Amino acid sequence: MRYEELTIEGRNAVLEAFRSGKTIDKVFVLDGSQDGPIRTIVREAKKTDAIINFVKKERLDQMSETGKHQGVIAYAAAYEYGTVEEMLQSAEEKQEPPFLILLDNIEDPHNLGSILRTANQVGAHGVIIPKRRAVGLTATVAKASAGAINYTPVAKVTNLVKTMDELKKKGMWFVCGDMDGDPMYQLDLTGPIGVVIGNEGDGVSRLVKENCDFVASIPMFGDIDSLNASVAMGVLSYEIVRQKMKKAK
Missing domain, CATH: 3.40.1280.10 (SPOUT methyltransferase, trefoil knot domain)
Known part of the structure; x- marks a missing residue:
């Protein structure tokens, strides 16, 4: 299932989305990726309700629309949640x-x-x-x-x-x-x-x-x-x- 206008790709874009307080439903991270930016994204994701999925490169390539996902893709909520x-x-x-x-x-x-x-x-x-x-x-x-x-x-x-x-x-x-x-x-x-x-x-x-x-x-x-x-x-x-x-x- 893909929701084009809600897909955020690339390390800086995903990190910025988390830091700006945007509601992220799911984040897909390249399995085994251990570098600094990816670790920072995972740490930010854990502070929120986002579900973190570690996936293979083929999966990210399939999901990517830009072909430049840099090992991370996030799905953002279109609307804010209530309580x-x-x-x-x-x-x-x-x-x-x-x-x-x-x-x-x-x-x-x-x-x-x-x-x-x-x-x-x-x-x-x-x-x-x-x-x-x-x-x-x-x-x-x-x-x-x-x-x-x-x-x-x-x-x-x-x-x-x-x-x-x-x-x-x-x-x-x-x-x-x-x-x-x-x-x-x-x-x-x-x-x-x-x-x-x-x-x-x-x-x-x-x-x-x-x-x-x-x-x-x-x-x-x-x-x-x-x-x-x-x-x-x-x-x-x-x-x-x-x-x-x-x-x-």
Whole structure:
């Protein structure tokens, strides 16, 4: 997966990106490279949330657009990340129960963009993604979000389960979408809630699922047994909106 306008190549350019405080999602370093500038880049990367990948020269050559990568290529985020605290604060300011979307390793940028778009429309206060094995805020995501990326904050966390535990202590509870769950229409989905949506292929991981208070299934009557991740998120979120509106009457 390549995001051209976000690729930074060359030692000086990558080092400058780190030092200027730009959000770097991933940095690819030539395996075995031990010289001073490379060591400095790795040291700077370790001060941030950037994921460091040591790769062979062939891989860097494939990724490079300029042919002058000098043993290092970085992927920068197109947009700045928010924080979970800001999301809770936003809910408080609006005098609404917190409504968050948690994504368990969504890898497709179009899915993340669509989820952001729907999250904005359903009134979610933010989207939480894990740092590893998940797509970040790339230009492709921004485009697919149709502008929602400017209004709905996205926070990157090291560990989803730990974040869920911390939010539970603040009174939140969690529902994940899974075929093995109870039909969503039978569940009370009101109050401070987090919707958990799993990876496109594997669904919600075991540990995350075990940490959810409810497992909700979406009724399906077709010949295949799953929905696209962004569609599942939309269906489940709008059931929450429906219940909220009904309760408010």
